[in-house]
Amino acid sequence: MKILVVAEMQLGKLKPSNRATIRMAQDLAAQNGGTFSMMLVGHQIGDAASELNNFGAETLYVIDAPAFEHYLADTLTDAISKLVKEYGFDRVLGGEATTARDFFPRLAGALDAGMCRGVCGLTQVDGSTCYQRPVFSGMALRTERIHTPIHLITVDPTAMGEPDAGGAGEVVPFDAGVSANEGVQFVELQRAASERPDLSVADRVVGAGRGIKSADYLDTIGKLADKLGAAVGATRAVVDAGWLPNEFQVGQTGKAIAPKLYIAIGISGAVQHAAGIRGAKTIVAINKDAEAPIFKIADIGLVADLFDVVPQLIENL
């Protein structure tokens, strides 16, 4: 088995989700007897390559070219496809994210390979490794078997532990032979500026739901978050209302997060939102409706008016 981990960068840094993907590569290699290599793609990558090269990979392929300054599905797919064919990889792993959801299936189309998205566990069925992944808004788990020679897997970054440290692999620059094409051109990234931690990987997250009633109250939510050094997240209702941009959405169609502490404020706890916080260690729910489903998944619950409680928390924390 020859495993390739597609490591990704985000805004000039290695994505934290690479670590979960490397963990799964180490597990797969140990279970099936094999080795894993990694690839890192970007432009002016710099120190990120050596930072990544500490987990016992056989080889680290580095593709550093102007065509990869911005993420684009077609150029990245072409580069991975070339690397996979040239070195005969039969397992390709990446971290579940809006990038991997975009380019991995394209790769599946290009390589005619079976793919499982958002894999949260490996399981042996009749002597071969199968993949577990959430389906139906995270309300069910499905075990899937891939029948093609190449398996494409995106890994749920909240479901895997930390990778084992290991030696550095040989660093091999790889010429993907890809140049920017006119089919798809990057224009810009519209991103809300924030000093707060990155929601995807924050240890503490304060989540706001419809119960906050208006965008004005987000200032107060933000004060609580800053008091805790937490990121702010939101339900679909809050994002749909235009109170926060989409990258704040937590849930089945937004981000899946796994903070140590999640404080759900004015959140009813619909299954779609619950799917996004399943990996949280401790969930605190503050809601005035004692029947709200969020209390079924919360570790600590407070039935009270959030407009009373949140200012008190800011004062007392």
Add this chain to the structure above:
Amino acid sequence: MKILVTVKPVADPNTPPAAWIESEQGKSGSVNYVANYFDLIAVEQAIQFKDMGVDDICIVSVTDESKMAQVRSAIAMGANRATLIDPEDRKLGAYQLAAAIAHVVKKEQPAFVLMGKQATDDDASQVGPILAGILGWPQATFVSQIEFNDDKSRVKVGRETDEGVEVLDVKLPAVITCDLRLNEPRYATLPNLIKSKKAPMERLKFSELGIDENPRVTVEGYSLPKGRSGETKMVADASELVATLKEMKLVD
């Protein structure tokens, strides 16, 4: 200008998960089907483009006759016609669905293909980009804003990504998958539902398309996710909450 829009009938997202699993395994048929919501956003977008010179909207659906009502409700929103591909009792995976749709795309040569970003049953989010990969077309996924350039040879799209809204300029033909906030799908009116029964309908069979019958991915089984263990500790007020969080060393 011709657009293809894909529509998948899916189990009602409000179905209890255990009942959904039973129906997926063929043990019971007591599940209500609806058109995948993200696909309805795609249909709505196609209809909104009628002002921009789109005059032929063809719905493509891989489904058997038992779920025709869901396809018809999408046609009744304002599409012109439909092409149906009967899976003939196969459980088709993402690759085979994309290959079947690619067959129709090659024949119809549309200006572009609009799809939902994912189906709410399999949550695979794969068919759109696989289709783009098979066709070698540009793709734009999770699109929440879209507009044509002047000569309608390209579209400018906003994509909902983890980092923010990414704006791309995409050459047509392309595969475009639609996210939640692109629009609010309209409801089909009763007169349009009646009219939709007369919409031209082409019927194909999966086995006639020349697609490799061997599945790339198969389902081995289902389980229900473990619930969060432990009880919910209820606290009385903000100060007890703060004390509890400190006691658990969750805050300093």
